[in-house]
């Protein structure tokens with residue numbers, strides 16, 4: 182069987198590697214093999230063994246997550262699920278290294294990795310896919326495949342070629358800041374999450390540590406994207422002196438899917454990862470889900486090829502069964518906790534409870550919804566109700582306000598003013614995939 186996998190980042194590389202390992206004739210294409218995917222690079226430890234990611238690429242193991250509310254209220258949480266384990270930490274990687282590693286694994290398994298772009302495709306009467314490809318020198322040609330896997334991210338051309346409307350997305354923006362050793366010490370095992378109108382009306386801001394720098398970012402819905410730079414400045418302003426002596430090494434941005442699709446199969450074409458909208462609300466996490474969906478798509482293809490009675494749409498059902506409830510919960514949590522400063526303060530309060538911490542980390546670390554006894558539900562309900570009342574009655578602390586719109590140049594000036602002159606790069610994010 183000949184399969185074309187479009188997009189050679191995490192989702193595509195896992196699908197291609199798994200199919201090649203079972204003897205399939207796999208072509209894995211990437212429009213730009215040198216591109217760095219803008220990304221926070223936080224992954225759960227579960228991903229390491231599941232997808233054979235070598236420990237050597239780990240930049241940091243984060244054992245503490247600090248959530249900071251609009252008034253400056255904060256909760257520091259140990260990264261730990263219901264039962265303590267040796268790998269209770271969030272893994273930090275850089276995407277350029279992770280993607281390169283996963284691509285190399287796919288090539289070792291037998292996938293033919295090529296640098297060229299998918300343009301469009303058409304299903305032929307015999308079920309095969311006639312695909313138009315464009316090479317870097319502009320040359321275009323057609324090739325035939327039995328199946329196509331679209332792992333080409335938020336602006337998926339494969340999905341478009343199948344007739345699907347573009348995925349609704351948020352705009353995420355991130356700056357990589359090199360910190361001097363003494364400033365880096367605080368972030369050695371700590372990730373920070375900031376909430377407030379000054380950070381984003383829709384999402385959270387983050388400071389994620391890497392070995393020699395921190396990734397500072399935020400995201401927002403398209404209607405607020407004109408204030409992206411101001412929101413990013415908001416995160417840095419709140420982190421304040423912890424970023425002393427910082428030097429900007431990169432400013433990057435990219436769309437982040439904010440819409441889930443139940444339809445992931447179009448004839449002999451399947452969509453995985455961001456192309457299928459598989460990003461968890463609340464956290465914006467998509468790396469694990471891209472790899473997991475790449476594997477599920479590959480397994481479904483292999484099953485279908487050996488038994489035609491097993492349809493490709495089985496992939497949609499298996500995905501929904503495994504992760505549907507988790508995505509529903511995270512979407513609910515996003516609406517319940519991020520959409521106003523009051524709710525964000527309450528969310529920070531709730532993060533102090535062990536039940537919420539366990540639910541959060543069980544679902545993040547192990548990708549399973551924590552099983553709760555009826556007594557636990559009652560306890561959580563009581564705790565939420567009392568904390569909501571206390572939050573409502575609490576004297577109002579001044580809350581961080583939404584920033585005005587600023588341009589990329591003004592943001593650069595603000596960065597210089599806040600963290601000094603060592604700003605090296607001034608790349609304006611394209612927000613294109």
Ligand SMILES: Cc1cc2nc3c(=O)[nH]c(=O)nc-3n(C[C@H](O)[C@H](O)[C@H](O)COP(=O)(O)OP(=O)(O)OC[C@H]3O[C@@H](n4cnc5c(N)ncnc54)[C@H](O)[C@@H]3O)c2cc1C
Nearest residue numbers: 188190192212220221222223299333334353454455467468
């Ligand atoms: C700023 C930011 C921070 C994030 N932080 C995190 C985080 O900390 N943790 C986490 O889990 N997730 C995070 N995410 C989400 C995560 O990056 C994505 O969910 C994940 O990369 C999806 O992987 P993918 O393989 O599906 O798609 P992508 O990684 O987007 O890869 C798609 C690939 O397809 C290629 N491509 C596109 N079109 C074509 C074409 N026509 N022909 C050939 N190739 C093509 C692209 O060049 C790209 O390499 C973040 C996202 C953003 C934007």
